[in-house]
Amino acid sequence: MISEDADWKFTTIQNLCARAAEVYGTRMAVEDGGVTLNFVELDAMRRRVAKAMVAAGVQKGDRIMIWAPNTWQWFATALGLVTAGAVLIPASTRFKGIEIAELVKRSGTSMLFSAGTFLGTYYPDQLKAETRDTLRQVVVIGDTRNGDQNWDSFVAAGDGVSDAELAEREASVGPDDLCDMLFTSGTTGYPKGVMYGHQQCLKAIDAWATRVGIREHDRILVIPPFFHAFGYRSGAIVSMMRGAVLMPHLTYDAGEILKRVSEEKISVIPGPPAIFQGMLQHPELAKFDTSSLRLGVTGGAVVPSILIRRMREELGFAGVVNGYGLTECGGYGTMCLATDSDDVIANTAGKAAPGVEVRIMDDHRNFLPDGQPGEVVIRGYIVMKGYFNDPEATARTIDAEGWLHTGDVGYFDADGNLRIEDRLKDMYITGGFNCYPAEIERMLSTHPAIGIVAVIGVPDERLGEVGKAYVVLRPGTSATEKEIIDWSRANMANYKCPRSVEIRPSLPTSPQGKVLKNLLREEVPQDA
Incomplete structure (x- = not known):
């Protein structure tokens, strides 16, 4: 298991990938349809994609967008671009061309990696001419049309970049440099880029993985999209960190998920409650062998206690965990333990990770005692570096003492578990x-x-x-x-x-x- 110790510290995502190749070697890292990569091969692909970025003229700090569904190429592209010092901008596959145009403009994206044909739509066809004109390059992950560049040819174009040139670029990327910006909307209705750094990202994932109990050899079916913190961090990166097998999933279909669990011996599924409710509602649930399931990780919505019990009894999960987090904290905040009771898991969001403070504050910014509801505020290394190009919004969200104001109302119960009551914001x-x-x-x-x-x-x-x-x-x-x-x-x-x-x-x-x-x-x- 890779974790911080006296001999090795989390620094950057690319250093983690190289370390995973050393520690886990030829063990399986990714299974995606007919494609398999062990940890050595994954690291080699990361380096190859990074060289292609350098060859394409990508500079440190450039913003690069990925607008595609969960595939091994998505993850390899993300690893390669951060290795080259670029900043990942994940974009929802549900976005239309007009939404991508606004996101490209607001983020200053210079290169776009797009899906080819997905759900019956050729994604690059949705791009406006003016959006294409602002981009240095559009690279298609999948089939191509109209002369668009495909992913394989893009990667091959970097094979002439030397190891020394890549090493020089890697050495320029430090722990406090940005690794990604996930855009999240707020009460203004305009998306804001949450700036997150390499080291804080890795430390947050490690703390989360320790709390929920991700293990070596776990087979993790990642249904939440990689463009979401849940899918990318608590699915893809955590697999690399813990020596688990990353198994990307394209689109949600309860029958297809149950089939994969049965045939591919999935042990861990992270995702919102709707994923598990759909599995439980499947009319042929009893026909599938779900005995390999070990851990269900949920959150992001109200979780009824009956769902926790059914996940254990009918799907066979030995452990189910629930938590609370927000993009401004990397997707993290508080988390239950798998050993907690069904009532605690269903009705609370658990406790904060070590090194993270979570308190309850009133309208006058006074801290409230346990049992009294108020605004949930968070302080610690998981808090974002700020909103991209928006110091005013950053100052409204993070106060002078470093407390991030979540806009959510909650309180701590007698056992010290956070209970979320309502939202100050209108978000649902x-x-x-x-x-x-x-x-x-x-x-x-x-x-x-x-x-x-x-x-x-x-x-x-x-x-x-x-x-x-x-x-x-x-x-x-x-x-x-x-x-x-x-x-x-x-x-x-x-x-x-x-x-x-x-x-x-x-x-x-x-x-x-x-x-x-x-x-x-x-x-x-x-x-x-």
Whole structure:
């Protein structure tokens, strides 16, 4: 197991990959369909991709985007670009061309690695001409069309770069340099780039892996997308760190997951509750052999205690863990232990990792005693380095004492476990994906018939919460609820799309004209 000791310290992601090759050698590192890589081969591929980056003119600090589903090439590309000193910008495969255009602009991305044909769409075709013009290169992971460059030829173009030149570039990348920027929206509705460094990333993953109990030889099925901290850090990187086998999964289908568990002897599955609920709801669950399952890692939504029990009893998980985290802390915060009771795992988010402080604060920034609810604040090495090119938003989020204000309301119970009660922000979570009403409202407002729109999260049995949009049409226009939903699906990521639309002549507002969402929420049955 790779962890910090007297002889070796976490420094950079590329040093971890090289160390994994030394420690784990020819043990299996990645299984992805018909492709297998051991740890030595994975490190060699990392170096080869890094050389291709250098050959392509990538400089230290360049931002490079990956817009593709979970594959071994995604991970190899990420390892190669950080080795060359670039900063990874993961982009959701659910994003449409207009969303990618905005993300490229806001991040200053200079190169894009795109999926080829995925879910019936050739991804590069979604790119605007002006977006392509701002990019040095578009490289396609998968099949190519229209003369686009494919991933294999890109990698091969770096074979002329010498080991010495690569070593010089690697030596320029230090523990405090940025490794990635994950973009997250806030109450403004505009995405903000969370800057994260190599060493803090590795330390956070190590602490998390120790808490939840990831082991050598585990076979980890990574269903959460790599563009999400859960998939990339708590799936791909942790596998490399702990000597586990990374097994990327493309799209969620309960039957396909159960088939892979049965045939490929999966032992660990990280993911939101919806993944496990789908497996349990499968009509032929009893036909699949799930005896290899050891650990289920969930979070990102309310986890009913009955789900924890069913995961143990019907899916056969020996351990189930739940936690709380946010992108601004690398995806981490607090975590339960697998040995905790079902009640603790279902109803609390556990405790903070060593070296991380979590407290509860009132509106006047006074700390509150256990049992009293207030805003959850976090301080320690897991806190981001700030928002990219946005010092004002950074200062609003991280105070002068270093406390990151999460915008979530919670309290500590008598056993010292964190319990999340509510959100100060309007954010809701759909199937493990954060949804920000301000962002969705901003997009819906571009619809030619929408005059006023308010979006709230409403309960959903399968996904936890889904969006509901309340709309007032512009005078002289017309649109049906179905037309608005169809338009949403064509213009934004699926998880952001409202699942229901209610068209009204007016919405309740304050004297200042702000829509009173609390009144809209009160109308929604909580047992829906």
